[in-house]
Amino acid sequence: MVGNSVKLLNCNSLDEISHLLPKEKRVIVIIDSNVKAIYGKYFPFPHIEVNASEKEKSLFVVADIARKLMDLEADRDTFLLAVGGGITTDIAAFTASIYFRGVDFALVPTTLLSQVDAAIGGKNGVNLDGYKNVLGVIRQPSFTLICPQFLKTLPQSDIKGGLAEMLKTLILKDREGYCKAASLLKRGYTLEELSPYISRAAAIKAQIVESDQFENGDRKLLNLGHTFAHAIEKEIGTSHGEAVAIGIILASRLSVKLGILAHQEAVTIEEDFIKIGLETKSPIKPEHLFSSMKRDKKRSGDSISFILIERIGKCTIHPVQIARLEEALYDLS
Ligand SMILES: NC(=O)c1ccc[n+]([C@@H]2O[C@H](COP(=O)([O-])OP(=O)(O)OC[C@H]3O[C@@H](n4cnc5c(N)ncnc54)[C@H](O)[C@@H]3O)[C@@H](O)[C@H]2O)c1
The missing domain is CATH 1.20.1090.10 (Dehydroquinate synthase-like - alpha domain)
Structure with missing residues (x-):
């Protein structure tokens, strides 16, 4: 979905998440590796892991994810689901915005900062040479799914x-x-x-x-x-x-x-x-x-x-x- 509508879905239980995901499309998950270790079972789809560090928020990692998407035969109808904090949702949303000139994507923020801020608003980008968020686009996700239950394990x-x-x-x-x-x-x-x-x-x-x-x-x-x-x-x-x-x-x-x-x-x-x-x-x-x-x-x-x-x-x-x-x-x- 490309437009300026900002859709939020609130959910109170991790078990509800799978019911809120698109049924009609093939889903691939891009997930923070720490989050995967704890919550991976709630996302039973092919997945690509991301290490959540500012250094990883780079074009190199975007290219690496794109290659993995190609290996998984992701096409223009594939739906990308980003799961993690602001670093992961920024990287994944940027990748989704440019892969095959843009595929549909949604965000599942797992930190408080990403639930109230980073995963809302369509600012999708990565760092360059230590400068933050230099490369990016504005493109809204199909939805942002907010489940505060993730915060139980957040430091x-x-x-x-x-x-x-x-x-x-x-x-x-x-x-x-x-x-x-x-x-x-x-x-x-x-x-x-x-x-x-x-x-x-x-x-x-x-x-x-x-x-x-x-x-x-x-x-x-x-x-x-x-x-x-x-x-x-x-x-x-x-x-x-x-x-x-x-x-x-x-x-x-x-x-x-x-x-x-x-x-x-x-x-x-x-x-x-x-x-x-x-x-x-x-x-x-x-x-x-x-x-x-x-x-x-x-x-x-x-x-x-x-x-x-x-x-x-x-x-x-x-x-x-x-x-x-x-x-x-x-x-x-
Ligand atoms: N796009 C935007 O509009 C926007 C707005 C604000 C910030 N940001 C970006 O957000 C990034 C910061 O994101 P952040 O603060 O959400 O954190 P983060 O993505 O850096 O994650 C912080 C740490 O928490 C871990 N983690 C994530 N969820 C967890 C959970 N549920 N339980 C246990 N550990 C968990 C991660 O693995 C990581 O180690 C920055 O890169 C910033 O530029 C973007």
């Missing part, structure tokens, strides 16, 4: 990275959803209790992408906290999720500083993040943060576009003058 550090992205999406559009999710996360939770918020964040992202597939408007909102996060990741190689959590806190403080957000709202977000166990303190000095951010791709002339928070549930895009940013950064970090 806590990966859960936290996903939580930062999930809360980010709720902060963008759903005040009530954010407040309920935050109070659940603060008191301790089961996967069953977390599921509705995963679905909600995924649905919000899907809705945003459907309204702006090529990122000319609303889709930019999904970058809340990311200008700070990219600078932090580049400077000290923190994990993406950790950097996003810190980025959201810095974006909320900047929003207060610029008179857009009430101080108490920023305090609420920060206290929630601390109690949930997310990082909130920037590990780098303001001058380093500033020199890295000056080179951000969202810079245009003497300003940088920031996603700022007006209140929890409503965010907007604002150009911020470089000089104003430099001055503000010393108070934010």
Whole structure:
């Protein structure tokens, strides 16, 4: 299916998955090798394994998968199913987008980050020479199947990275959803209790992408906290999720500083993040943060576009003058 419709299927039990897959097409699975070791039995199809590392997210691996697809006699009617975290779904979706000029595919994300973010939106790509996501296309999967049961075996550090992205999406559009999710996360939770918020964040992202597939408007909102996060990741190689959590806190403080957000709202977000166990303190000095951010791709002339928070549930895009940013950064970090 080529178009801009973003279809999500939610499922609560791993046993249901096979019933949700296409019956009329030949299915080949591209699966994360760690995930295959645990969940392989739920995908009884010919398969190709992928090692989930940023180094493997490359054209070499795409070519290798394409060769294996040819060995399996995959044709234009074959349906590719990607199963794994964001690395696997990115590699497989890109391969599916170019194999025989594009075959139908679907994604089964198995990390929290991929369930709320990476496997939704049709950005399919790989890295080049250490630069992330340089090569890619935008092409929507036939569907993304979200089953939180996979998260039972996900390490806590990966859960936290996903939580930062999930809360980010709720902060963008759903005040009530954010407040309920935050109070659940603060008191301790089961996967069953977390599921509705995963679905909600995924649905919000899907809705945003459907309204702006090529990122000319609303889709930019999904970058809340990311200008700070990219600078932090580049400077000290923190994990993406950790950097996003810190980025959201810095974006909320900047929003207060610029008179857009009430101080108490920023305090609420920060206290929630601390109690949930997310990082909130920037590990780098303001001058380093500033020199890295000056080179951000969202810079245009003497300003940088920031996603700022007006209140929890409503965010907007604002150009911020470089000089104003430099001055503000010393108070934010
Ligand atoms: N396409 C997009 O729009 C988009 C958006 C955000 C991030 N991304 C990409 O996503 C990638 C990061 O993905 P990620 O954080 O989902 O992780 P990942 O794919 O790197 O997986 C993390 C680890 O968890 C393991 N794993 C996966 N599922 C598991 C499970 N259920 N139980 C136990 N272990 C499991 C993997 O084998 C791996 O070791 C990055 O390459 C990033 O660029 C893409």
